[in-house]
Amino acid sequence: xxxxxxxxxxxxxxxxxxxxxxxxxxxxxxxxxxxxxxxxxxxxxxxxxxxxxxxxxxxxxxxxxxxxxxxxxxxxxxxxxxxxxxxxxxxxxxxxxxxxxxxxxxxxxxxxxxxxxxxxxxxxxxxxxxxxxxxxxxxxxxxxxxxxxxxxxxxxxxxxxxxxxxxxxxxxxxxxxxxxxxxxxxx
Numbered sequence: 001x002x003x004x005x006x007x008x009x010x011x012x013x014x015x016x017x018x019x020x021x022x023x024x025x026x027x028x029x030x031x032x033x034x035x036x037x038x039x040x041x042x043x044x045x046x047x048x049x050x051x052x053x054x055x056x057x058x059x060x061x062x063x064x065x066x067x068x069x070x071x072x073x074x075x076x077x078x079x080x081x082x083x084x085x086x087x088x089x090x091x092x093x094x095x096x097x098x099x100x101x102x103x104x105x106x107x108x109x110x111x112x113x114x115x116x117x118x119x120x121x122x123x124x125x126x127x128x129x130x131x132x133x134x135x136x137x138x139x140x141x142x143x144x145x146x147x148x149x150x151x152x153x154x155x156x157x158x159x160x161x162x163x164x165x166x167x168x169x170x171x172x173x174x175x176x177x178x179x180x181x182x183x184x185x186x187x
Contacts, residue, residue, distance in 0.1 A: 010134075010162075023058055052064050112180075115178055122174060138170070145182075147181075150186055166185070
Protein backbone atom coordinates (compact mmCIF):
# COMPACT_ATOMS: atom_id res chain seq x y z
CA UNK A 1 0.00 0.00 0.00
CA UNK A 2 1.36 3.41 -0.98
CA UNK A 3 0.12 6.48 0.89
CA UNK A 4 0.86 9.87 -0.62
CA UNK A 5 1.28 12.95 1.52
CA UNK A 6 0.69 16.56 0.60
CA UNK A 7 1.54 19.74 2.43
CA UNK A 8 -1.34 22.08 3.20
CA UNK A 9 -1.35 25.85 3.63
CA UNK A 10 -1.58 25.20 7.37
CA UNK A 11 1.88 24.20 8.66
CA UNK A 12 0.26 22.31 11.57
CA UNK A 13 -1.57 19.90 9.22
CA UNK A 14 -0.55 17.33 6.67
CA UNK A 15 -2.82 15.58 4.15
CA UNK A 16 -2.55 11.80 3.70
CA UNK A 17 -4.01 10.10 0.59
CA UNK A 18 -4.32 6.33 1.06
CA UNK A 19 -5.33 5.70 -2.56
CA UNK A 20 -8.84 4.57 -1.64
CA UNK A 21 -12.08 6.04 -0.36
CA UNK A 22 -12.10 7.22 3.24
CA UNK A 23 -15.43 8.90 4.04
CA UNK A 24 -18.20 7.78 1.67
CA UNK A 25 -20.43 10.81 2.31
CA UNK A 26 -19.59 14.22 3.69
CA UNK A 27 -16.66 14.99 5.95
CA UNK A 28 -15.90 14.53 9.63
CA UNK A 29 -13.73 16.70 11.85
CA UNK A 30 -12.49 14.94 15.00
CA UNK A 31 -10.94 17.39 17.44
CA UNK A 32 -10.06 15.22 20.46
CA UNK A 33 -9.48 11.63 21.54
CA UNK A 34 -12.92 11.42 23.18
CA UNK A 35 -14.59 12.17 19.85
CA UNK A 36 -12.34 9.54 18.24
CA UNK A 37 -13.68 6.65 20.31
CA UNK A 38 -15.91 5.16 17.57
CA UNK A 39 -13.22 5.25 14.89
CA UNK A 40 -10.38 2.71 15.08
CA UNK A 41 -8.28 4.84 12.71
CA UNK A 42 -8.79 8.03 14.71
CA UNK A 43 -7.92 6.17 17.94
CA UNK A 44 -4.67 4.97 16.36
CA UNK A 45 -3.82 8.49 15.22
CA UNK A 46 -4.66 10.17 18.54
CA UNK A 47 -2.40 7.62 20.30
CA UNK A 48 0.57 9.27 18.56
CA UNK A 49 1.99 12.00 20.82
CA UNK A 50 1.44 15.45 19.31
CA UNK A 51 -1.65 14.59 17.19
CA UNK A 52 -4.51 16.95 18.08
CA UNK A 53 -6.93 16.61 15.17
CA UNK A 54 -8.09 14.19 12.48
CA UNK A 55 -10.25 15.14 9.52
CA UNK A 56 -11.81 12.61 7.12
CA UNK A 57 -12.55 13.66 3.55
CA UNK A 58 -13.79 11.57 0.65
CA UNK A 59 -10.35 10.17 -0.22
CA UNK A 60 -7.99 11.69 2.33
CA UNK A 61 -7.16 12.01 6.01
CA UNK A 62 -5.80 15.30 7.32
CA UNK A 63 -3.84 15.16 10.57
CA UNK A 64 -3.20 18.20 12.78
CA UNK A 65 -0.31 18.35 15.22
CA UNK A 66 0.31 20.56 18.22
CA UNK A 67 3.97 19.87 18.62
CA UNK A 68 6.78 17.84 17.17
CA UNK A 69 8.39 17.81 13.80
CA UNK A 70 6.65 16.25 10.79
CA UNK A 71 9.84 14.32 10.07
CA UNK A 72 9.33 12.43 13.35
CA UNK A 73 5.52 12.24 13.32
CA UNK A 74 4.98 11.31 9.67
CA UNK A 75 6.34 7.71 9.85
CA UNK A 76 4.11 6.89 12.85
CA UNK A 77 1.06 8.43 11.14
CA UNK A 78 1.76 6.60 7.88
CA UNK A 79 2.10 3.36 9.86
CA UNK A 80 -1.21 3.92 11.68
CA UNK A 81 -3.07 4.69 8.44
CA UNK A 82 -1.52 1.71 6.62
CA UNK A 83 -2.25 -0.63 9.54
CA UNK A 84 -5.88 0.49 9.59
CA UNK A 85 -6.57 0.05 5.88
CA UNK A 86 -4.69 -3.26 5.63
CA UNK A 87 -6.60 -4.63 8.65
CA UNK A 88 -9.93 -4.30 6.85
CA UNK A 89 -11.51 -2.65 9.89
CA UNK A 90 -14.37 -0.25 9.19
CA UNK A 91 -13.78 3.47 9.61
CA UNK A 92 -16.41 3.49 12.39
CA UNK A 93 -17.47 0.86 14.90
CA UNK A 94 -21.14 0.29 15.59
CA UNK A 95 -24.15 0.19 13.37
CA UNK A 96 -23.85 3.38 11.36
CA UNK A 97 -21.13 5.87 10.77
CA UNK A 98 -21.60 9.37 12.13
CA UNK A 99 -23.30 11.64 9.66
CA UNK A 100 -21.10 14.04 7.78
CA UNK A 101 -21.57 17.59 8.93
CA UNK A 102 -24.47 19.21 7.14
CA UNK A 103 -27.60 21.27 7.64
CA UNK A 104 -27.85 20.88 11.42
CA UNK A 105 -27.74 24.20 13.24
CA UNK A 106 -28.02 26.42 10.16
CA UNK A 107 -29.62 29.81 10.62
CA UNK A 108 -31.11 32.28 8.16
CA UNK A 109 -34.32 34.19 7.63
CA UNK A 110 -36.78 32.25 5.42
CA UNK A 111 -37.09 35.32 3.16
CA UNK A 112 -33.38 34.83 2.32
CA UNK A 113 -33.86 31.21 1.20
CA UNK A 114 -33.05 31.93 -2.47
CA UNK A 115 -29.85 33.78 -1.52
CA UNK A 116 -28.84 30.98 0.84
CA UNK A 117 -29.43 28.39 -1.87
CA UNK A 118 -27.13 30.32 -4.24
CA UNK A 119 -24.50 30.68 -1.49
CA UNK A 120 -24.58 26.91 -0.89
CA UNK A 121 -24.36 26.17 -4.61
CA UNK A 122 -21.33 28.47 -5.03
CA UNK A 123 -19.65 26.91 -1.99
CA UNK A 124 -20.34 23.39 -3.26
CA UNK A 125 -19.20 23.94 -6.86
CA UNK A 126 -16.41 26.53 -6.55
CA UNK A 127 -15.05 26.65 -3.00
CA UNK A 128 -15.24 23.20 -1.42
CA UNK A 129 -13.37 21.35 -4.21
CA UNK A 130 -10.44 23.78 -3.94
CA UNK A 131 -10.41 23.65 -0.14
CA UNK A 132 -10.59 19.82 -0.18
CA UNK A 133 -7.48 19.91 -2.34
CA UNK A 134 -5.74 21.54 0.63
CA UNK A 135 -7.05 18.95 3.10
CA UNK A 136 -9.96 20.87 4.57
CA UNK A 137 -13.58 21.78 4.20
CA UNK A 138 -15.79 24.84 4.52
CA UNK A 139 -19.50 24.52 5.20
CA UNK A 140 -22.36 26.96 5.38
CA UNK A 141 -23.54 27.81 8.89
CA UNK A 142 -25.78 30.86 8.45
CA UNK A 143 -26.72 34.13 6.78
CA UNK A 144 -27.93 37.19 8.62
CA UNK A 145 -27.99 40.90 7.67
CA UNK A 146 -25.64 40.43 4.72
CA UNK A 147 -23.08 38.35 6.63
CA UNK A 148 -22.35 34.76 5.58
CA UNK A 149 -21.16 32.53 8.42
CA UNK A 150 -18.98 29.55 7.50
CA UNK A 151 -17.42 26.71 9.47
CA UNK A 152 -13.82 25.87 8.61
CA UNK A 153 -12.64 22.29 9.19
CA UNK A 154 -9.58 20.13 8.69
CA UNK A 155 -6.50 22.02 7.54
CA UNK A 156 -8.59 25.21 7.22
CA UNK A 157 -9.23 25.32 10.95
CA UNK A 158 -6.48 27.45 12.46
CA UNK A 159 -4.69 27.94 9.16
CA UNK A 160 -2.68 31.18 9.01
CA UNK A 161 -4.03 31.91 5.52
CA UNK A 162 -7.68 31.17 6.41
CA UNK A 163 -8.49 34.85 6.88
CA UNK A 164 -7.17 35.62 3.41
CA UNK A 165 -9.14 32.70 1.99
CA UNK A 166 -12.32 33.98 3.62
CA UNK A 167 -11.92 37.69 2.95
CA UNK A 168 -10.21 37.81 -0.41
CA UNK A 169 -11.37 34.58 -1.97
CA UNK A 170 -14.77 33.48 -0.76
CA UNK A 171 -16.09 36.93 0.19
CA UNK A 172 -15.17 38.40 -3.22
CA UNK A 173 -16.70 35.42 -5.03
CA UNK A 174 -19.98 35.64 -3.13
CA UNK A 175 -20.19 39.43 -3.45
CA UNK A 176 -19.63 39.14 -7.19
CA UNK A 177 -22.65 36.87 -7.62
CA UNK A 178 -24.81 38.12 -4.73
CA UNK A 179 -24.98 41.85 -4.00
CA UNK A 180 -26.84 41.04 -0.74
CA UNK A 181 -23.62 39.61 0.72
CA UNK A 182 -21.59 42.23 2.61
CA UNK A 183 -18.99 40.02 4.30
CA UNK A 184 -17.98 36.50 5.26
CA UNK A 185 -17.10 35.41 8.80
CA UNK A 186 -15.76 32.17 10.27
CA UNK A 187 -17.80 30.60 13.07
